[in-house]
Amino acid sequence: MTGTQLAPSELRDPAPERPQPAAAGQLRSLSRAMLRSFFRDKTSLFFTFLFPLMFLVVFGLVFRSDGASTTSLGVVGNGPVISALPDEVVDAVTYDSAEAAVAAVEAGDLPGALVEQGGEVTLYFAASDQVQAGTVQQIVSSVVNGANLAATGRPPAIAFTTEQVESDQFTPIQFLAPGILSWGVATSAAFGAALTLVAWRKRQVLRRLRLSPAPVWTIVGARVGVSLLVALMQAALFLGVALLPAFGLDLAGQWWLALPVLLCGTCSFLAVGLLVGAVAKTEESASAIANFVVLPMAFLSGTFFDLSAAPAWMQAASKALPLGWMNDGITDVLVRGEGLGAVWLPCLVLLGFAVVVGAAATRLFRWESD
Structure with missing residues (x-):
């Protein structure tokens, strides 16, 4: 009895199911x-x-700023302290009377007002802004100390300098x-x-x-x-x-x-x-x-x-x-x-x-x- 010959391809295993993606x-x-x-x-x-x-x-x-920011300060009168205020730090706003300058501080227009008359210097500031109040007090205190030292005619006993640790580009x-x-x-x-x-x-x-x-x-x-x-x-x-x-x-x-x-x-x-x-x-x-x-x-x-x-x-x-x-x-x-x-x-x-x-x-x- 002769049978039909099977092709080699028909002798192979059935095609596997399509695999799932890896x-x-x-x-x-x-x-x-x-x-x-x-x-x-x-x-x-x-x-x-x-x-x-x-x-x-x-x-x-x-x-963004190419230089140091300035602090506005009302000034009344003229003297060594007001003259010595550094322009690169203080933006001085001149007033004719102490009452007008103090009113500007009370209104919140200025952080402080400096009145210099007859060798007496008074700084008025608004305590509601503690940061600005501290800033104007430090600036004026530094200038007053420098003016007092210059009036004695003696060199300072201690030299004080500041130097930025970072690059100037910071x-x-x-x-x-x-x-x-x-x-x-x-x-x-x-x-x-x-x-x-x-x-x-x-x-x-x-x-x-x-x-x-x-x-x-x-x-x-x-x-x-x-x-x-x-x-x-x-x-x-x-x-x-x-x-x-x-x-x-x-x-x-x-x-x-x-x-x-x-x-x-x-x-x-x-x-x-x-x-x-x-x-x-x-x-x-x-x-x-x-x-x-x-x-x-x-x-x-x-x-x-x-x-x-x-x-x-x-x-x-x-x-x-x-x-x-x-x-x-x-x-x-x-x-x-x-x-x-x-x-x-x-x-x-x-x-x-x-x-x-x-x-x-x-x-x-x-x-x-x-």
């Missing part, structure tokens, strides 16, 4: 989808890239830019993660992702990778604008060491956003909670002003907040020119914060709405 391919696909979603959202683009630049423009142009923008950059990146990471998580849960995107063959780590990895990429783009755009002559930012030699601090800070605030998104049920509540967490940090961490003259409790709070470490680390290497030694501790603290908050977010995470 995890790396799933990670790339999720990352591309998240990036496309991000760039299609005009509101996200505005608050991520343009909103920090608005603060840079406002603060950078307001505080302007307010040098210290404003790192803080605003840190705050912009932190805000974008926290709000982006929180609002995305809540929106995906409401639209059941998280449920579909959970039922898909994509491992959970690829979803998390895509979110982290997109956040880090956006942070780098933010930094590039922000520094590119800050380096323009209109603002005059001057980068230190090892400025690139700020990148690890920037990325570690992004991870910290991404964890904050995930925690907010885990507990919030609506996008409105997520936005409110994120604002409640991030906005106070901006003021307690010295984003918009120097903390060296702040109360001790505020300086201590800055060391307990991730934005404070992010500000200090980026400032140290971006404008102060410090090296690797100034980077490792902020990075370690920021990563530790990210791990702790990320663990809390994992415990509270929900794939579906209640």
